[in-house]
Each structure stands twice: as structure tokens, then as C-alpha cells.
Amino acid sequence: MYAFTDLSLAAYCPRKLYYRWRDAEEYEYPERDGRHELAFRYDALLDPGTELGEEPVAVAPDEYRRALGRSKARVGAFDALVNPDDRDVFLQGRRARGVAHKVLESPLAPSLVSAGAPPPEGVWEPQAVRAVAMAKALSWERETPVDRAFVEYAAHGVVRELELTARRTGQYRRALRTAAGIDGPPARTRRRSKCEACEYRGTCGVRTRSLRSLLGR
Numbered sequence: 332m333y334a335f336t337d338l339s340l341a342a343y344c345p346r347k348l349y350y351r352w353r354d355a356e357e358y359e360y361p362e363r364d365g366r367h368e369l370a371f372r373y374d375a376l377l378d379p380g381t382e383l384g385e386e387p388v389a390v391a392p393d394e395y396r397r398a399l400g401r402s403k404a405r406v407g408a409f410d411a412l413v414n415p416d417d418r419d420v421f422l423q424g425r426r427a428r429g430v431a432h433k434v435l436e437s438p439l440a441p442s443l444v445s446a447g448a449p450p451p452e453g454v455w456e457p458q459a460v461r462a463v464a465m466a467k468a469l470s471w472e473r474e475t476p477v478d479r480a481f482v483e484y485a486a487h488g489v490v491r492e493l494e495l496t497a498r499r500t501g502q503y504r505r506a507l508r509t510a511a512g513i514d515g516p517p518a519r520t521r522r523r524s525k526c527e528a529c530e531y532r533g534t535c536g537v538r539t540r541s542l543r544s545l546l547g548r
């Protein structure tokens with residue numbers, strides 16, 4: 332049984348998952364801040380009467396409201412996400428468990444709220460793996476198919492819908508196999524851009540771009 336976040340880390344860098352397990356007792360998960368709550372206040376944030384300058388949004392107020400307006404227009408379940416049927420729901424699936432930030436009943440789907448920035452299109456793969464894990468666990472609990480999940484980049488006003496396609500399910504299964512295969516430190520990721528945002532970069536033995544630039548190379 333894995334945590335949803337384990338699978339997300341397996342998709343990001345298996346070595347990072349190894350470190351997280353190794354340091355599990357000391358690891359302190361970052362606390363949620365006001366950015367997370369934005370995902371529960373979309374109606375107010377869309378209201379031109381709300382002063383966005385006071386809100387923890389990551390982009391300029393006009394840009395934020397335009398992005399949120401586009402999300403509302405594109406995502407059929409936007410209204411359901413504004414008033415979710417449940418929030419912070421612990422889900423226990425067959426292979427993974429953890430918390431879904433929102434659960435919708437119609438369509439039946441979980442949602443993951445991210446404090447970070449979205450990719451230009453779609454969803455970052457580690458977050459997609461986590462969202463698929465949530466959808467699989469919800470499906471397992473309810474004994475009914477769940478064919479979609481949502482990822483909300485709340486501080487950017489961007490909501491993305493994710494269908495559980497064969498490709499997405501394949502990424503989730505690959506993360507499960509990766510986690511199951513960890514038996515000692517795995518190889519470092521070859522995509523070193525990931526290391527620059529990784530809290531283990533100082534001890535992992537990778538040379539990140541910032542260090543190279545410090546050395547003038």
C-alpha cells in the first residue's frame with residue numbers, strides 16, 4: 332500500500348522517493364497556506380468587486396481573473412468544483428491511499444489542489460499520477476468507474492481536467508512498479524532541471540545548474 336504522494340515522487344524521481352522513505356521520521360510536510368484556500372473561493376475571486384491585490388495569487392490580478400474565467404468556460408464541472416460535495420476526503424484504494432482535496436459526486440471525481448504553477452498544457456506528470464491514484468482509490472471505494480480527475484493550480488486560476496486514458500493509467504502503473512522496485516538508492520534522474528527544485532540536491536551528489544554557474548562553467 333502506497334501513499335498517493337509516494338507515487339507522485341516515483342514519477343518525479345525514484346531516488347527522491349527513496350530519500351523520503353529513508354527520512355520519513357524527520358520529514359516535515361509543508362503546511363498549506365492561503366493559496367490552497369483560493370480553490371474554495373472561485374465565485375468571490377471571479378467577482379469584479381473582489382480586490383485581488385490582497386489575495387495570494389501568483390499573477391497580476393487581471394491575468395488571474397482572465398485565467399479563472401477561461402477555466403470556468405472550459406471545465407464542465409467548474410461549478411461543482413466551486414462547491415464540492417466533500418473536501419479533504421481520505422480515500423483507501425487497492426494499491427494506494429491518501430487525501431483528495433475535493434470529491435465531486437456528479438461527475439464522480441477527485442480533485443488535487445496545487446500551490447504551484449501549471450505547465451503550458453495539461454498537468455505535470457507527477458501530479459497526474461497522484462490524481463489518477465486518487466481516482467482509482469475513489470473507484471475502488473465506491474465500486475464504480477471513475478473516468479476523470481481534476482488538478483487545480485489555484486494561485487494561477489488554472490483548472491485542468493484529466494481523463495483516465497490508457498496513457499495516464501500507464502503512467503500510474505509505472506509509478507507503482509517503480510515504487511515496488513526500490514530496494515536501495517535508485518539512479519539519479521537524467522533530467523537535472525528537476526534537481527534544482529529538489530530539497531535533496533545538496534546531499535544527492537548532483538551538480539545543479541546553479542552550482543555550475545557559481546563555478547563559472
Ligand code: SF4
Pocket residue numbers: 344345346347350518519520525526529530531532533535537
Ligand atoms: S537531487 Fe535530483 S537526482 Fe537527487 S533526488 Fe533530487 S531530483 Fe532526484
